[in-house]
Amino acid sequence: MHSLAAKGIAGFVGSAALSGVTLWSIKASRATEEPKSISKLLGEKRPDKRLLFNGYQGKTDGSQEAWRFAWKKYVGDHSGLAKNPFSLTINSSLVNAPAEFMNACKNLFGEKVLNQESEKYSLAFEYCTRDALVSDWIWVKGKQLVNSNSGNWGNLWNKYQSANKYKWNAAEVDSQDKFKSKCTSEYSAPAGADNDVSVLRILEYCSEDRPANSR
Template structure:
């Protein structure tokens, strides 16, 4: 009986050890199988200060292409194997990015990585994105759209309403945006050129935080419903 009890005890200890090892192994397996996320989704959550460059943004693409060339000019092969790339290539600010490079960026949006420490993620952020600006936030704000300055904007009801709101918030002695000649034009009912110009400038300011006045002021003074 003593031998039988001893055998059961040893078996139990060995079984416990096996279970422990299994648990540790299983835990490592879980960590090793951490769910991946697409680069596009990760940028939305981890880098809200960045937006993908659109196909029509030639200036941004030129800057991105130049950065890519500079980072790879000493290599025998570029990191993305872009068609037409050759070692030692130099590029100017006026040189358009080739369609192959733009396509490479587009293809990598859906590729999945573990987290923002992945080298591919860092490359995409560097070569395929630009800074988020107020205009982006406005475009993503449901129910609002930026006022557009056209030929007859001054008498447009939306522009006039926006201009009145700004004047009401900035009476004598105040001018939040330091609009040119504000003291001499603030009595005008029609929207003024200087005000419309300021709306355009403010919409291009870098910003990604929806709680900042940089965004909230443009939302208030330079947008309409719709």
């Protein structure tokens, strides 16, 4: 046999064997995966997201911006189709997320799946999540935004002025009132991780311990 042909056959056999090993490894890895609830899997894989629940921000009418956005996306993706994954009546005139849509999300959260490739996981991620906010990260640390009527804002403003880290643009925060306003607005801003500078800043200058009965 010609040496080049022999090398070609050997290379093909080697590649085929390697592909077989790789495929086997993938199958073996998937076989050992333990089913997890969608809520747990999303918490592990996407800490920058939060599940949307009915009652978020103390409202149950679906009027929250995050719920409205999710519903609008769902309607846009499935309007005019014969079927939709949640088997809902698509009413594009509804601005607030209907209870049926919010309940469909809730029912998904406890479903157990193997990984992020699951269709149910994808549905939950696509239509039933929101961005994590600074307030979420502050909350899990046992803190909350200082009450707007607290007399401690003056002390916090003095602390901020004398500090040299996690500072806002000086022109944006040149008075106690502006400082307080900045704390309030940034508390509700998106933050992908607990080491985001916004989280560290609010934690350092704008937070207080949560009441014991809220922990």
